[in-house]
Amino acid sequence: MANLKQIAAELSLSVTTVSRALKDGPEVQPSTIARVKEAAKRVGYLPNHHGRALKTGRTLTLTAVLPMETRDHLSDLLKLPLIEGMTLAARKAGYSLSIYSTTPDDDPVESVQRQLQAHSTDGLIITRLVSGDPRVKLLLDQRMPFVAFGRTDLDTAYPYVDVDNEQIAYEATRRLMDKGCRRIALQLLVPEDQGSAMRLSGYRKAMAEAGIPIDQSLIGHGMFTMESSAAWFDRLLACSDPPTGLACANELGLLGALHALGKRGLVPGRDVHIVTRDSTRLAHFLPAKIEVHSVDMAAVGRKLVEVLESRIIDPLGPVETILLKGEFDPGE
Amino acid sequence: MANLKQIAAELSLSVTTVSRALKDGPEVQPSTIARVKEAAKRVGYLPNHHGRALKTGRTLTLTAVLPMETRDHLSDLLKLPLIEGMTLAARKAGYSLSIYSTTPDDDPVESVQRQLQAHSTDGLIITRLVSGDPRVKLLLDQRMPFVAFGRTDLDTAYPYVDVDNEQIAYEATRRLMDKGCRRIALQLLVPEDQGSAMRLSGYRKAMAEAGIPIDQSLIGHGMFTMESSAAWFDRLLACSDPPTGLACANELGLLGALHALGKRGLVPGRDVHIVTRDSTRLAHFLPAKIEVHSVDMAAVGRKLVEVLESRIIDPLGPVETILLKGEFDPGE
DNA sequence: AGATGCAATCGTAACGTTACGATTATAAAT
DNA sequence: ATTTATAATCGTAACGTTACGATTGCATCT
Numbered sequence: 001m002a003n004l005k006q007i008a009a010e011l012s013l014s015v016t017t018v019s020r021a022l023k024d025g026p027e028v029q030p031s032t033i034a035r036v037k038e039a040a041k042r043v044g045y046l047p048n049h050h051g052r053a054l055k056t057g058r059t060l061t062l063t064a065v066l067p068m069e070t071r072d073h074l075s076d077l078l079k080l081p082l083i084e085g086m087t088l089a090a091r092k093a094g095y096s097l098s099i100y101s102t103t104p105d106d107d108p109v110e111s112v113q114r115q116l117q118a119h120s121t122d123g124l125i126i127t128r129l130v131s132g133d134p135r136v137k138l139l140l141d142q143r144m145p146f147v148a149f150g151r152t153d154l155d156t157a158y159p160y161v162d163v164d165n166e167q168i169a170y171e172a173t174r175r176l177m178d179k180g181c182r183r184i185a186l187q188l189l190v191p192e193d194q195g196s197a198m199r200l201s202g203y204r205k206a207m208a209e210a211g212i213p214i215d216q217s218l219i220g221h222g223m224f225t226m227e228s229s230a231a232w233f234d235r236l237l238a239c240s241d242p243p244t245g246l247a248c249a250n251e252l253g254l255l256g257a258l259h260a261l262g263k264r265g266l267v268p269g270r271d272v273h274i275v276t277r278d279s280t281r282l283a284h285f286l287p288a289k290i291e292v293h294s295v296d297m298a299a300v301g302r303k304l305v306e307v308l309e310s311r312i313i314d315p316l317g318p319v320e321t322i323l324l325k326g327e328f329d330p331g332e
Numbered sequence: 333m334a335n336l337k338q339i340a341a342e343l344s345l346s347v348t349t350v351s352r353a354l355k356d357g358p359e360v361q362p363s364t365i366a367r368v369k370e371a372a373k374r375v376g377y378l379p380n381h382h383g384r385a386l387k388t389g390r391t392l393t394l395t396a397v398l399p400m401e402t403r404d405h406l407s408d409l410l411k412l413p414l415i416e417g418m419t420l421a422a423r424k425a426g427y428s429l430s431i432y433s434t435t436p437d438d439d440p441v442e443s444v445q446r447q448l449q450a451h452s453t454d455g456l457i458i459t460r461l462v463s464g465d466p467r468v469k470l471l472l473d474q475r476m477p478f479v480a481f482g483r484t485d486l487d488t489a490y491p492y493v494d495v496d497n498e499q500i501a502y503e504a505t506r507r508l509m510d511k512g513c514r515r516i517a518l519q520l521l522v523p524e525d526q527g528s529a530m531r532l533s534g535y536r537k538a539m540a541e542a543g544i545p546i547d548q549s550l551i552g553h554g555m556f557t558m559e560s561s562a563a564w565f566d567r568l569l570a571c572s573d574p575p576t577g578l579a580c581a582n583e584l585g586l587l588g589a590l591h592a593l594g595k596r597g598l599v600p601g602r603d604v605h606i607v608t609r610d611s612t613r614l615a616h617f618l619p620a621k622i623e624v625h626s627v628d629m630a631a632v633g634r635k636l637v638e639v640l641e642s643r644i645i646d647p648l649g650p651v652e653t654i655l656l657k658g659e660f661d662p663g664e
Numbered sequence: 665a666g667a668t669g670c671a672a673t674c675g676t677a678a679c680g681t682t683a684c685g686a687t688t689a690t691a692a693a694t
Numbered sequence: 695a696t697t698t699a700t701a702a703t704c705g706t707a708a709c710g711t712t713a714c715g716a717t718t719g720c721a722t723c724t
Binding site: 059091 | 380381393395415416420428429435451
């Protein structure tokens with residue numbers, strides 16, 4: 001296979017000059033640069049990744065640690081555009097992207113540690129942060145460039161990309177108000193989760209602006225199945241003053257809501273208005289009229305790589321944090 | 333960071349001996365091996381990927397070339413378990429997996445070529461083979477270990493993993509017959525596609541066994557949207573002797589069929605029986621009674637890696653080809 | 665003429681690893 | 695006591711690259 005040595009021999013140059021010529025070194029004569037580049041192209045030279053990595057310490061590889069969702073495959077819908085966004089952005093920046101899938105019984109800290117020590121990556125993308133995530137501290141300590149998808153409750157600054165849950169919930173609530181709803185149900189996932197807290201805050205803000213008092217019974221937590229979701233919405237619709245606007249937490253929540261409505265013969269878009277999150281695909285195929293507020297996951301992937309890249313280039317630079325806004329899908 | 337040199341210095345041994353001890357070389361005294369391993373563990377030694385790759389020529393990296401589906405995001409459902417299967421199997425075998433996403437305007441041959449020449453991977457997984465796929469020839473010529481997901485019409489032998497479309501269509505047809513259907517509609521994607529040809533063959537076989545003549549009007553091609561799919565099924569249902577069994581090509585096809593049925597007030601499972609492919613998720617959430625015949629994509633991913641691995645270990649060994657069967661999802 | 669500066673190129677060493685032949689020490693055989 | 699075999703360890707080179715100081719040639723200035 002072609003390498004610098006061969007090109008050097010062929011042109012009676014030193015390896016050094018060839019190396020420099022290929023990166024347009026200012027010390028090399030323009031005519032020599034041209035000759036070298038021509039020869040490199042002719043013999044199909046591509047730099048050897050490992051020789052370079054060994055010498056420079058840069059691997060031109062990024063690694064994304066992604067948890068496998070064996071339990072809830074619906075949320076996977078979001079993961080694929082994320083992967084696509086990351087891989088393409090990485091490629092554009094000259095990196096290749098390695099995917100490290102973790103199973104539920106993998107120790108997340110250990111999986112990060114292994115990546116660190118094998119020196120096989122220039123930067124890490126971590127996802128699914130937990131409260132006080134130990135990986136953040138570990139990576140900061142070791143000075144391994146990284147970026148997190150999501151925030152957690154740490155007082156140290158670290159680079160992350162996250163979805164602006166507050167804005168999303170605010171806009172969803174406002175949209176339901178625009179449809180005339182005043183009693184609006186908000187479905188959340190885990191109350192202790194940072195994202196859910198932000199969503200609640202956005203909801204509260206919209207309600208306060210409209211001068212509508214908060215009814216705690218319209219705020220629900222912890223529905224992870226369609227069944228439990230349906231049961232909750234069913235209970236709400238059964239009460240004396242039922243909600244006329246529903247903000248679903250995700251796709252499962254939407255299906256639960258539809259189920260509950262169907263049971264009572266209520267029609268979405270007429271009797272009740274629904275806004276849901278990140279369910280473009282499903283909502284698109286359902287006959288019901290549903291508004292979808294979603295985040296461009298491919299953009300999240302791109303941003304993750306961009307932040308990580310700038311982190312690698314300048315590890316001591318300002319800590320970038322990015323919040324991505326959601327948008328309503330255009331109506332049909 | 334810990335390396336062989338440091339361990340050697342600490343134990344007053346040569347780098348060679350340490351290197352050998354860590355791989356249980358028979359030339360090293362057992363007591364020395366123990367000492368070395370203890371020291372390695374203590375200082376947190378992990379072999380440097382690039383030093384090793386440079387010396388041995390093996391990178392311990394596999395690369396999967398995956399096309400991005402900007403057009404039809406539904407089929408993506410199948411890709412995520414595929415990725416998960418591949419990454420986990422790769423990890424188990426001591427490899428890391430790199431994802432190379434290609435956009436529709438990437439030249440597939442060039443993308444493979446780049447991987448080849450950068451010497452940055454031990455093996456390639458290629459997908460979406462086209463008729464007479466030039467990549468197969470290229471990779472065989474260059475002796476780069478690879479495995480394909482899917483078959484194509486080449487007379488040269490090459491390793492692949494594929495889905496047994498013939499068996500799947502056969503079983504789907506049989507299942508509909510078991511429900512009492514005799515007029516069975518078969519929806520296919522692209523007629524010139526190898527997979528569709530095999531499906532047709534499986535359908536024909538089942539029909540022949542049951543002594544039912546083939547009605548060409550019940551075999552449909554090339555529906556890539558829900559709308560066109562709905563239109564086709566609608567036309568079928570409108571005719572004088574409509575089908576009572578529908579075999580849908582994929583999720584879009586299923587949605588089209590349901591749409592057509594709903595329009596005429598027909599109920600799946602009562603008036604018409606439906607079998608569809610790889611739509612577990614969607615079918616699970618729809619109220620309609622639908623049978624789903626699906627292939628375990630995580631298993632496909634695992635098999636791809638396993639075949640590729642054995643290819644790397646023994647490039648001149650027998651060419652493995654694997655056909656994976658589909659299965660009906662268990663009823664509720 | 666000799667010194668000075670600059671442009672262009674070269675040579676050596678190093679990154680961390682492994683392959684392989686050389687070397688030493690120890691025990692067994694003559 | 696000398697040879698021979700064996701076990702254990704060492705030293706050197708190499709994989710392909712890049713960093714850096716050294717070297718060469720040539721024009722310019724005093």
